[in-house]
Amino acid sequence: MKIVGIAGSPRKNGATSRLLDITLKEIKALNAQVDVDRVDLVDMKITACTGCDACLKTDCPLDKDDDYPKIVAKLLQADGIIVASPVYFANVPGILKNFIDRSRRMKMNRNQLKNKWFGTIVASGLRNGGAETVSMLLATWALSQGMLPVSSMGNSVIENPLVITTLQKALKEFRKPTEEDDIGDKAAKRLAERMVELLGMTKPK
Ligand SMILES: Cc1cc2nc3c(=O)[nH]c(=O)nc-3n(C[C@H](O)[C@H](O)[C@H](O)COP(=O)(O)O)c2cc1C
Structure with a gap:
């Protein structure tokens, strides 16, 4: 079983990266047998889609000059993304939008990402700054690829099923991107639990 985490932030040591780390480490802690891989888009050369439509019939002509094929190879092997x-x-x-746009070839080539479990992690600056919107944008992309969006499920009264961390603690109080966030961090662990459970690697509670 393999899970691939895509880190979509241009900032390598920010809140997005921190939360993804929590989820991937928790997956390993729950089952050391799981092959966990991480791709930092900021380290990859991913050229923007030019809309040439070649992916409708053949491979993407941009592949020969950048790192996208390496990412595709990892995604195709993954059971969860x-x-x-x-x-x-x-x-x-932008770097994540380039990644999303270039994924069209996997959809057009017989929905190659179909039936892979899919999880989202989102970091925002402001408490109501659009994190839920971004979670939905990612889930919509996953649905268009035939993937199966997964929420993090915890205590249904106090834990939201979306994995979101927000720097804003109060009106004028912000946490550093590297600082813990009990709500976001817990949700990131819950996503790991759910992924592992759905991949049949532990018994459902
Ligand atoms: C160009 C830019 C646009 C941003 N727009 C928003 C926004 O619309 N809403 C929000 O809550 N935070 C916004 N932020 C703040 C980031 O979401 C926040 O700093 C987050 O922690 C970034 O993730 P990172 O720590 O992984 O870099 C923006 C930051 C940048 C650099």
Whole structure:
């Protein structure tokens, strides 16, 4: 069983990366047999889609000059995929949008990502700054690829099923991106539990 985490932030040591780390480490802690892989998009060269439509019939012509084929190879092997994104103007940052747009070839080539479990992790600056919107954008992308979006499920009264961390603690009080967030961190662990459970690697509680 393999799970691939995609770190979509241009900032390597920020809140997005921290939360993805929590989830991936927790997956390993729950079952050391799981092959956990992480791709930091900021380290990869991913050229923006030019809309040439070649992917409707053949392979993407941009593949020969960048790192996207390496990511595709990992995604095709994965049973579960987790995409972590910061909120940039209530959307994903450009590097992640390039990743999403280039994924069209997997959809057009007989829905190659179909039936893979999919999880989201989102980090925002402001408490109501668009994190839920970005979570939904990612889930919509996953649905369009035939993937199966998974929420983090904990105490149904006090734990929200979306994995979100927010720097804003109160109106004028912000945590550092590297600082713990009990709500977001717990949700990140819960996503790990759910992924492991759904992949049949532990018994459902
Ligand atoms: C270009 C840019 C746009 C941003 N737009 C938003 C926004 O719309 N809403 C919000 O809550 N935070 C916004 N932020 C703040 C980031 O979401 C926040 O700093 C988050 O922690 C970034 O993730 P990172 O720590 O992984 O880099 C923005 C930051 C940048 C750099």
